[in-house]
Amino acid sequence: MNKYRILIAGGDMRQIYCAKRLSQEFETKLIGFDRDSLPDEFELPFADISSPKKYDCAVLPVPPLDDKGNIYTPCSSETLTLQALQGLLTEKPVIFAGKANEKLKKAFPNAIISDYLLSEELNIKNAVPTAEGAVQLALEELPVTLNGLKVLVVGMGRIGTALVRILQGFGADISAAVHSPRGAAKARLYGVKAVPTKRLGNNYGLVFNTAPKLIFDRSTLEKFDDRTLFIDLASKPGGIDFEAALNLGLKVIWALGLPGKTAPVTSGEIIAETISSMLAERSDDIE
Amino acid sequence: MNKYRILIAGGDMRQIYCAKRLSQEFETKLIGFDRDSLPDEFELPFADISSPKKYDCAVLPVPPLDDKGNIYTPCSSETLTLQALQGLLTEKPVIFAGKANEKLKKAFPNAIISDYLLSEELNIKNAVPTAEGAVQLALEELPVTLNGLKVLVVGMGRIGTALVRILQGFGADISAAVHSPRGAAKARLYGVKAVPTKRLGNNYGLVFNTAPKLIFDRSTLEKFDDRTLFIDLASKPGGIDFEAALNLGLKVIWALGLPGKTAPVTSGEIIAETISSMLAERSDDIE
Amino acid sequence: MNKYRILIAGGDMRQIYCAKRLSQEFETKLIGFDRDSLPDEFELPFADISSPKKYDCAVLPVPPLDDKGNIYTPCSSETLTLQALQGLLTEKPVIFAGKANEKLKKAFPNAIISDYLLSEELNIKNAVPTAEGAVQLALEELPVTLNGLKVLVVGMGRIGTALVRILQGFGADISAAVHSPRGAAKARLYGVKAVPTKRLGNNYGLVFNTAPKLIFDRSTLEKFDDRTLFIDLASKPGGIDFEAALNLGLKVIWALGLPGKTAPVTSGEIIAETISSMLAERSDDIE
């Protein structure tokens, strides 16, 4: 098996916890963090820039680059340029990055670049911390209990079903918005009521949207008022018409950056586990 | 909208409850049942064979035909031939049947024949009664409580996840057999432990198989003894090597005919709902 | 610590599993069972009647004596008299029995007789297997799924709350019958709807009674018909007027002998654990 030497380059706390988990399995070094941004108990050594020994694997954050085209290093007071990074890597490195872009690919034309955000393993694993983060937001915003609250969940994919499991523990009164008899059957499978999308009305205290397509257009939003809290978990453009909601004075939270914000340790560990699986697959391919 | 006249022809109690539910929406008549096989409270009229009015929709059971090629009528002392049925239907009828076969298609060359067992709606809806029936079997067979019992669920599809939800309510100690990091992530999503298929061993009191492919071959079965109860829910050939299990003296239940046996009312209603959806789609297409 | 020598005298399969568990901790022998009534894998030795060594602890079944005043030995073709038992025990033995009666006390005037059925530990532990047995009965009797079924639970004690936990896993639509705002608050705590006892009506597919007092008198039963299945789990006289229910043609199951019938292994182990705790307390008292 090919044992990689891994360089964690930039990012927020997630990347530090990712580094910690990867260091259980691989030689792992850091760059792009100020020493005092690390938690006390950490003993991950920083990469020795002057050493001639190169890294054959780099892990970049989400997003990998900042506005100026340098590595995104929010936990560092210094700049880490693409050039500096090139000097630390082997000729044909494996690079992991979240939302890998063209600039990155140009800078490392010989590298094998993998976007870990596209990994199904990561997306399945992220469903639970995302759902927990969304429930945390709801608990923080609502002056009532989730117990007994009428909650609508839009989208019965991974995040939707993870939400349902948690909300059932709270004893919420959960409905799922559905399009078809098939969707209604699926809702029944998860133990929640099914409401046809067309018949949505203003009787929910809380609405979680997890569907990427626009469900809450202006005409649907007009049926609601500010007694409903909307939490949109879908990636942009999301399922709620931003401007219409704003104009109508509705309460909407665009829950971006979950679970990185609410559960950075778990989030970093999930990135590490995903990268570990991806490297194991690569090794299997080579054998 | 096209309002169908429906003839329920043969089958067991499920078809009677299917008829009852369809009669809420359509003109529905019965044939192929003895009058005393119906529950007392039923008032579904039998089809008048002498009437010149034909039915444009027929619902046949699972399977539609018996060994001799007549309609399968276990609740009737009389024979219902294909010819007799032809005489009751219009020229281009819609026929619903479970496991529709060639003989049926030949007998009704102009009919639109739909196999409701292939409907995704039916399969999703059947997952819950199938899982309940399987849990009933386990409760009947086991001299210990499900609470605290080590249970292995093989296959995290619809039936597998429905089983997990029920078993969690019992407080069972549930593991899922998984093949990949992706499967392990999915198990975590459902709140159960993940065990790689290769590392399965003899420490489960109960194993539910829902995967259609052979997981428990002889070499895997040899790791178990008669302290484990196996319940195989997968359609034939199923996930457990029948002969090997028999030779090894293992306790295996092939749970066939669920949920028809354990929940005939729910089962019949699901067939009715599915047929109703299928007819609604047909009408939509025509419009 | 005083190490007891225990004699398991008579009873059904529960006592055999009780013996097996106690033998992990104490020297344990059997009497009052035919050898071929034991499961194959058992290696519990029978008591040697001719040995002069006496037992200082005896475990009798529920009930301890049969109609003729001998030890209740349904798994034996021979009679075990009280006299024979006396000859096997020390002068001041500790005797455990379910429903210990006067006859027993007279036969062993110097013994310390404890009724394990009165132990709170046993009653708490029995709640789960009793609830599982009751759910098994419901699954066997009902032609519909518990999922989505309107279920009424009467009594929010141990068995009632154990039932609620299981039924929630099935996705049943659960209500609790309550007497007071305090009862209603408690129902909310368990995540179920509260229905005042006075407003009970005929819209439940399933009713579990766990309350020992008469809730379903004739006038309440008259509001129901045979579409509701009643399962009474309360010890006699129970919560349902037997004769009235019979006259009204209602479907009622008196679920007696749970969990001994549905989960004999768990049931026997619970008796063993309870006796072990009681013996440990006795030893603590002596020290």
Add this chain to the structure above:
Amino acid sequence: MNKYRILIAGGDMRQIYCAKRLSQEFETKLIGFDRDSLPDEFELPFADISSPKKYDCAVLPVPPLDDKGNIYTPCSSETLTLQALQGLLTEKPVIFAGKANEKLKKAFPNAIISDYLLSEELNIKNAVPTAEGAVQLALEELPVTLNGLKVLVVGMGRIGTALVRILQGFGADISAAVHSPRGAAKARLYGVKAVPTKRLGNNYGLVFNTAPKLIFDRSTLEKFDDRTLFIDLASKPGGIDFEAALNLGLKVIWALGLPGKTAPVTSGEIIAETISSMLAERSDDIE
């Protein structure tokens, strides 16, 4: 039935929502709030101080009086003296207060003073919002998910069991600290592991204490380090040695004021429902 005229005097947002709920049933007026402290949609009229019509029921907050012996009015810029309140009430009013004290009793010697915090209905109902508030704190503080986290719950009373239900929905790995075989049996009933109090050790990510007696004394706390988050929900003195925890550098949250802070609407409604029940009982007594 005696229809009370109710005056809500002072307090925080909870009392306003309490007023709103009571106004559905009784004539209810406010005093001790600035108009702009009320939510926009409120239309509860303020009491007319100059009117000769008196109130026969007053609802005071928790605590009823401030340091200077005036009514506790955190949402008002003006002082509300006991004397002013006396002028608004009838000669023998019914007064509800949280933590009613001697000063209050002296000021209203003819009044019937009830402490709603002592009501069992209120305490049962508060268990759920308290548990939700505690889980919110945990989600906010922890950088990991509750899913899969080892959580210890101390005390299996109302709040403890409400916590367990919620945490099970999250898929946490829950243990309960127990003192006796009876406690262990109860833990099993709720589907959680039982850990004897004496064997508590440093392997929990999160500990909720709900027991009012000192469980975590210095010697027990010394087994833990700062990887465990403690949340103490018990009323003072609570179950955790404050100073010892501070000296040892442990992470402890004293969760005071739950659920008033995290769920003021639900909290106010619970106070209203409790007062309504208490008034109904008073009327029943009179009849």
